[in-house]
Amino acid sequence: MKLLRRGDSDNPDKNHVEVTESSASSSETTAETAGKTASTPGKGRPTPKRREAEAKRRGPVTPAPLTAKEARARRKATRGSKEERKTAAAERRADAADRRARMLAGEDKYLMPRDKGPVRAYVRDLVDSRRNLVGLFMPLALILIMAMFLNPIIQSYVTLGMLVMMLFMAIEGYVLGRMINNRVRERFPDTADGGFKLGWYAFVRASQIRKMRAPKPRVGPGDAV
Template sequence: KEERKVAAAERRATAAERRNRMLAGEDKYLLPRDKGPVRAYVRDIVDARRNLVGLFMPLALVLIMAMFVSPALQAIVTLAMLIMMMFMAIEGVWLGRKINNQVRERFPDTPDGGFKLGWYAFVRASQIRKLRAPKPRVRPGDAI
């Protein structure tokens, strides 16, 4: 029984070490979707700018809570959420195109690109900055 506790503690310590290295951005420990210099470059581009789409989750929570305050607000809140989603879609398309153009300039012979890379950038941008994994290496406003 004692051996199992020791083995479990070792497994937890190993998993915590792997997670810390993954959050630090070590390529060996990253998930397959995050590996490679192209994906690191995309993460840096996304992390170096402020994104409207990153406000979606906090605004959505505020709008959902507002729906419970007054039934009269429901139509206004629904319209606000639709407008917010429209802006998110526009920014997502714009961000995807921008990312793909910059990747083609910097890595002209990479097979990575298109919708997949744009989607990767959009998903990264939509996450709350403090919860992004791997952690951002650049601050907003830094030059890439």
């Protein structure tokens, strides 16, 4: 409440006017505040979930077919004409053949993860430049399978020979792994690739027939690496 000054006690009309103006100013301020509050109403609805918003952006979903005939008709309509399918199949075959050719050529981009990197390429070259006894593993395994249909005495000799051969292969695999790891440490002293994993990689490569190795050998037997 506004106090009246002593000098205005003789003029009650003036005091009444000041009180009235103060009340009017307060009413106008309250009205403006209420107007601002009324002008910014809430959304009036909950915020939609992310899944609902994405579904709304994608649009309506095509209902599932009710019959097998309808499903076949829908597949036929979406897969295009016969010529388009032939062209797409030919393009896929050509792309697959190109990727395989690049992989066999040793391009790092198209190799499997186990074959990527200069260390693995160097190991492949070391193995391919040697004549390994373990390379006879697959032919000898085929001979053992064929010997199962021969005379029991011949089977026993073949089995004994295979056991001796496998013993020599295991020894050669151990020596090959040690040699590969030593050469890799000399050529790539900062590499973390090594140990049993690298030795096993070299052994598996050496046990394959040369013409069936992938990537294809880049060096011949006896070549310097």
